[in-house]
Amino acid sequence: MSRALILVDVQNDFCEGGSLAVPGGAEVARRISEHVTAHHQEYAAIVATADWHEAPGAHFSDHPDFVESWPAHCRVGSDGALFHPAAQRALHHVQAVFRKGHHSAAYSGFEGFTVDADRRVGLAEWLRDRVVEQVDVVGIATDHCVRATALDAAKDGFQTTVLLHLTAAVAPQTTERALRDLREAQVRTTGEVVSG
Ligand SMILES: [Zn+2]
Structure with missing residues (x-):
């Protein structure tokens, strides 16, 4: 069965020194490079998603609650929106980048799109075209x-x-809820979340 690897938002603003730094973010970037270097041949495709905000409305706030609203991050064209340098060795193997959140929160990479021959292609369609299961x-x-x-x-x-x-989390309470949601949706999890 064909398997793909999805690298979610390994961007400067989500790593130490960024505007919405997640503890352990840079370590995750480094580990992802190691993982991709060692395992890229096991994947039929490797893709990345990127937060790419212009005017995402209430997603940005001057008084963020860090659950539903956030400090400004990953603005189009900013250094904070660039992929973290420690992920560089992984990015070398990335075949397509799916940008998301121009005018919305867009937490999911499946809300993003890549441009292929002047056409916008979403992540699900792109994966299905490559018979990824x-x-x-x-x-x-x-x-x-x-x-x-x-x-x-x-x-x-x-x-x-x-x-x-190969993930880092914002807070324990939302992480607990996320792991429960994933289990309920029959998503398999392995290993332990990286902390900063
Ligand atoms: Zn965002």
Whole structure:
């Protein structure tokens, strides 16, 4: 069965020093590079998602609650929106980048699109075109964009695994809820979430 790897939002703003730093983010970027270097031949496809915000409305707040609203992050064209340098060796193997959240929160990579021959292609369609049936999901943050991407993958019929040792989380309470949601959606998880 064909398996794909989805790298979720391994961007500067979500790593130490970024505007919405998740503890352990840079370590996750480094580990993802190691994982991809060692295992890229086992994947039929490797893709990345990226938060890519212009005007995402209430997703940004000057008084964020860090659950539903956040400090400004990953603005189109900013350094914070770039992939973290420690993920560079992984990005070398990435075949397509799915950008999301121009005008919305867009936690899930399945809300994003890549441009292929002047046409916007969503992640589910792109994976199906390559006869992918299983996906591994890794990246930042476990309790938000990784969670939403994995839940959508399962909903779209992909056999989904989250490699938790290649994810970093914002907070314990939302992580607990995320892991429960993933289990209920028949998403497999392996390993332990990286903490900062
Ligand atoms: Zn965002």
